[in-house]
Amino acid sequence: MIRKFVGTVAAALAVLAGLWLMIAPFALGTQPENxxxxxxxxxxxxxxxxxxxxxLIGAICFAAAIYEELxxxxxxxxxQRKAEPEPEPxxxxxxxASSAELASLLAPLVxxxxxxxxxxxxxxxxxxxxxxxxEENR
Amino acid sequence: xxxxxxxxxLVVLFLGGLWLVAAPFAVGYQARGATxxxxxxxxxxxxxxxxxxxxxxxxxxxxxxxRELARRGKHSDA
Numbered sequence: 001m002i003r004k005f006v007g008t009v010a011a012a013l014a015v016l017a018g019l020w021l022m023i024a025p026f027a028l029g030t031q032p033e034n035x036x037x038x039x040x041x042x043x044x045x046x047x048x049x050x051x052x053x054x055x056l057i058g059a060i061c062f063a064a065a066i067y068e069e070l071x072x073x074x075x076x077x078x079x080q081r082k083a084e085p086e087p088e089p090x091x092x093x094x095x096x097a098s099s100a101e102l103a104s105l106l107a108p109l110v111x112x113x114x115x116x117x118x119x120x121x122x123x124x125x126x127x128x129x130x131x132x133x134x135e136e137n138r
Numbered sequence: 139x140x141x142x143x144x145x146x147x148l149v150v151l152f153l154g155g156l157w158l159v160a161a162p163f164a165v166g167y168q169a170r171g172a173t174x175x176x177x178x179x180x181x182x183x184x185x186x187x188x189x190x191x192x193x194x195x196x197x198x199x200x201x202x203x204x205r206e207l208a209r210r211g212k213h214s215d216a
Contacts, residue, residue, distance in 0.1 A: 002198075003198055003199040003202035004199075006195050006199065007145070007199060008144075010151075011144065013191055017187065021180075021184060024177075028176045030176050038167065039167050040162070040167035040175075043181075044161075044177060044180070047158055050154060054154065055147070058144045058148060058151065061141065061143040065144060068140065
């Protein structure tokens, strides 16, 4: 862990050094104004550009490695992206049955229930316990 | 993998530092035997510092990696 931190610091310092190298010919006055770049300016500028780019890459790589290690150690939690909520299904209206049809459909069931309630305590013909008794025993 | 890329960057920075030290003489904007011009002094200081920092970082990286290897070896022996 500490070695990656040292690497990050060194690479960040290199970025600063590269940036300074790029502006040094103009800051120190070795590059005359309104004139073509001298060989010294070209050398310093492009060397500085290279140093800055390589330093930036190194700093990013070391920082990413530190982050990876922190995640492995469980010191940093990876943020999970929130799943987009699925659109609610549009309710399909159930086919409407007329009340008369519904009553005729439910009539045998109601009749069976009534019969079962009136015969509570007795065994049914098929030998099974009445439905109400079963429910109460649960 | 990312740390390896970082180490490679440090090696390249070390070589860049060496290049900066040699640049005034290699490119030719520093005359031999003459007093050092500002650009030369700047390059020598920055190049030397860059090479030194990169080298020290590489040494620390290697030393810490070796220490971790030794620790793992001790744990596997126990």
